[in-house]
Structures are given as structure tokens and as C-alpha cells.
Amino acid sequence: MSRTIDTYVGRITPWQSGHARFEETVRVSVTPVADAGAVVASVPAAFDLDVAIGVQLDATGAWVGRDRNVRIPIPNAYFSLDIDGLGLDQGVWKEAFSDATAVYRLDDDVYRRLLKTNILAKRWDGTIPGAQAVFDSFFIDPSTHVFVQDNAQVPFPKSYFSLDVAGLGLDEGQIYQPGESEVSLGKVDVSMTIGISGHIPPVLYLGLLAQGAIPIKPGGVTTDYAVTSSEGAPLFGFDVENQFVSGLDVGAIGVDPTALLSA
Numbered sequence: 001m002s003r004t005i006d007t008y009v010g011r012i013t014p015w016q017s018g019h020a021r022f023e024e025t026v027r028v029s030v031t032p033v034a035d036a037g038a039v040v041a042s043v044p045a046a047f048d049l050d051v052a053i054g055v056q057l058d059a060t061g062a063w064v065g066r067d068r069n070v071r072i073p074i075p076n077a078y079f080s081l082d083i084d085g086l087g088l089d090q091g092v093w094k095e096a097f098s099d100a101t102a103v104y105r106l107d108d109d110v111y112r113r114l115l116k117t118n119i120l121a122k123r124w125d126g127t128i129p130g131a132q133a134v135f136d137s138f139f140i141d142p143s144t145h146v147f148v149q150d151n152a153q154v155p156f157p158k159s160y161f162s163l164d165v166a167g168l169g170l171d172e173g174q175i176y177q178p179g180e181s182e183v184s185l186g187k188v189d190v191s192m193t194i195g196i197s198g199h200i201p202p203v204l205y206l207g208l209l210a211q212g213a214i215p216i217k218p219g220g221v222t223t224d225y226a227v228t229s230s231e232g233a234p235l236f237g238f239d240v241e242n243q244f245v246s247g248l249d250v251g252a253i254g255v256d257p258t259a260l261l262s263a
Helices: 005-009 020-046 054-064 108-122 128-138 203-210 257-261
Strands: 144-150 191-198 222-228
Touching: 005 020, 054 108, 108 128, 128 144, 203 222, 203 257, 222 257
Parallel strands: 191 222
Antiparallel strands: 144 191
């Protein structure tokens, strides 16, 4: 807590206490010190991620490593009442010097959420629930369903022919070839899919996804995005019927965010 003018006046000794002119002299003398202390004390709150605005939020973003000014290839992204998907709360407002393929400056609310998401991504523990929490922190619209699918398969040992083991006899076990690996790697899929169903996110969010602004990507693992190609629909898939994935006549083909940006 910073010291106020009254803090200093309260420390006047009894010998000078009660002398109005002396107290006023002290007040005038300590005012710059007290004001400077108040400014210094306000600095942490001014740059707090939850409350910072404007240039203070920009400075916080510099520490996080994500700039407010992002260049995103999003043609046909600007607000229009005549184009589906670019209406209120969907299209980006076109400012002076904005071109047809870029958004330069995120507003405070979106930028704040993006910074929080980046912080969570940098602390990600590599688990699916952890990745889900990262995306949930940015996509706050309950009608947009974001889910994470781990496609990785663990290498499994090959089953070689043996007359002494049930299930590995003729036409069952594999014939061992000298020098070959005893572990099958042929079906290992080291990838992760981020699925988005339901309400299609605004073009700005799609652009952020397309440029990797939410850095969820394990080392050596391919990360793909699949966004529903039909507004409000789940992604197409077999053997599942829910708001995330559904079958024929309900589910829609998942596409990369860039496909929706250029539509």
C-alpha cells in the first residue's frame, strides 16, 4: 500500500503538531512523493491481464509473446448486411487502410482472451483435457462445440507364426523375415484433430486458427482442424450421434478454416 499525504502528516512530532502553517508546508513538500508512490502502486493493476486495456494490454501481450496486430488472410471478412455469415457479431468492421485480406488490430476483449489462451497453451500438460481447456478459454459461445481428438495409435508387437501358440498357426501368424522389426509401425497415426461443430465461428476466429494463433501442437505431431461446413451441424462420422459428430443426413463434412475463409 502506497503512502498518502496524510501518512506523512501523521508522522509530525508533537512539538510541531497543531501548527497549521507547518503542516501545510509538509503537505506541499510530500505531495510529489505521495503522487509518485500512488502511480507506482497502480502499475501492477494497470497491466493486469484481467483489467488492462489499450496500450497497457499491448505491453502485457508483449510479455506473453502475442501481438495485438495480426495479419490474417481472410478475404470477404468484412461486415455486410447482404452476405450470410458477415452480419452483426460476425463480420469484421472495416477501418481506414484495411485491405481485403487482413485484420490488423484485435479489440481488447478478443485480444485478452487470445492472450489467456496462449498462456494456457504454453502451460499445456500434453493431455486431451488440457488441450480442451485451452480451446474452451477462447471459444466461449456455447453454440460452438470445440473438441480434441487424439489420433495416435501405440505401436504393437507383430504376431509371428508358431505351432505351439493358439491363434498363431497356419494362415494366422506372420512369417518372420530376418532383420525386420518386431514392432508394427505401419498403422501408427501421430496426429491430432481439432474439431469444431455447431455454430461456425466468426471469420476473425477462423483466421486466427488458420495462422496458428492458438499454439496447441505437440512436437512431432501433426495438428489438423476440421470445421463443420454447414451452419449448426455436427461433423460427419460413423457410429456416433451427438452434437459433435453425427452420421448420414445430419453430419457435415469437416473442412480446414481456410476453406471457409475463401468461400
